[in-house]
Amino acid sequence: MAKEAKKIKKVVLAYSGGLDTSVMIHWLKANYEDCEVIAVTGNVGQEAELVGLEEKALNTGASKLYIEDLQEEFVEDFIFPTLKAGAKYEKDYLLGTSFARPVIGKRLVEIALAEGADAICHGCTGKGNDQVRFELAIKAFAPNMTIIAPWRTWEIKSREDAIAYAEKYEIPLKITRETNYSKDGNLWHLSHEGLDLESPTNEPKYDQILEMGVSPENAPDVATEITLSFEKGIPVALNGEKMASVALVKALNKIGGANGIGIIDIVENRLVGMKSRGVYETPGGTILYFAHQALETLCLDKETQHYKELIGIKFAELVYNGLWFTPLRAALSAFVDETQKTVTGEVKLKLYKGNLTKVSLSSPYSLYSEEFASFDEDDVYDQKDAEGFIQLFGLPITVQALMAQKGEA
Known part of the structure; x- marks a missing residue:
């Protein structure tokens, strides 16, 4: 490290003020x-964590702290395209x-270049996904920038060690060994990992850990009704x-949290190859996904709707993997934007004890026809036509069955 240390005279640190990055400055x-x-905090909605941060x-030991308000960019350029x-x-x-990291990483590079920094440092562990997400974002805008990842090299091997380091050098922390959940929050969600959650056999202590809402x-014992309006999928x-x-x-x-919406307990496959267990709170996001998907059933044709589901799986993998x-x-987003030209309308929902129920859907671009779908007599659909359709549609099955009968004979 000594030879490298002579080259590094100015470092931009992705700073949250939590355990890892508090220790990291020292x-x-x-x-x-x-x-x-130079510490840099990307404000993506973690409001409580910003108090007293500077x-x-x-x-x-930081020479200065940038607190960058990235909330609007985060929502409009990352969340909504993913939604x-x-x-x-x-x-x-x-x-x-996942999608909070690229917007923060992009701003880290902008500040590092403006400050003439020699390196960018992050507090991600060598076991997690975030190290990949941050570093790929940095490489996208500063491919030759030196990246320092202390968790992959330093003598600290656990969060217990990090707390001991902080105590040794009198670095103030907001956590204790008993409340040492690993959390990540922004205006979209809050995650909880570690401690008793590391074992999938343990039921989460929702009354203790939930912050964005209630279980x-x-x-409440009374449902809440809301109406959401969308324009071109937004x-x-x-x-x-x-x-x-x-x-x-x-x-x-606020509305979703109060009604127990958007709490998941998940065992997921990390990019680095291991499984991890966590509890995630995403109340508003869960409502938006549900409403948006409901409106698409009204506005998208069958082939587009079904193919778009495949695109959504790949899109999620790219976002999760830091790509x-x-x-x-970008190409998938272009496809998605094309599909959203008619996803305009209103969705009325009922929220009740963690559940979401559709009340009504309406759109000026609705492809649903009551006249076509009606069970009553109509002039637009001759039911006798279905016989010929079934004959042609089922022809491969008919041929297969005839071959099987011939073979048996």
Whole structure:
């Protein structure tokens, strides 16, 4: 490290103020001689975590702290494109941590280049997905930038070690050994991992860990009804009131959280090859995905709707794997945008104790025809035509059956 340390005189650190990055400022200055550490926090909606952050960063050795408001960019350039794609990783995960990393990584590079930094440092562990997401985002905009990942090289081997390091050097922390869940929060979601959650046999202690809402059992006994309006696949209004993107997500978080919506307990396949278990809260996002998918059933033709489901699976894998800034993701987004030209309308929902129910759907581009679908007599569909259709559609089955009979004979 000594030879490398002479080259690193200024480091931009992705700073959250949590356990790892709090320790990291001190560690960088101790291991890289005369190194200036510039802390950068991407504000993607983790409001409570920003309180007192500048004082803490400066007191622990940073020369300055950037707090960059990335909320609007996060929602409009990352969340909404993923929502429109209907992308869910392994059917349940709405990618809350995954697509927050590229927007933060992009801003880290912009500041590092403006500051003339020699390196960018992040606090991701060598076991997790985030190291890949951050570093691929950095490579997309500064391919020759040196990246420092202390968790892959330093003497600290666990969160217990990190807490001991902080105590040794009197670095203030907001956690204790008993509340040392690994959490990641933004305006879209909050994740909980570690401690008792590491064993899939343990039931989550929802009353202790939930922060964005309540468990379904503790939700109100009366349903809440809401109406969402979409334009070209993008949510634009709640209960008839036009709202900006960030405000809309936050409003839905409040409503959804109060009704126990969007809590999942998942065992997922990490990019690095292992399985991990976590509890994720995504109240507003769960409502938006449900409503958007419901509206698509009205506005998309069968072939497009079915093929788009396949695209959504691949899109989710790209986002999860840190491949946002790639030609394939951009190409898939172009396909998705084409499908969303007619996804405009209103969705009325009922929220009750963790459940979402459709109340009504309407769209000026609806492909649903009551006249065609009616069980009553009509002038647009001759039911006798179905016989010929079935004969042709079932011809391969008929031929297969005749061959089987011939073989038996």
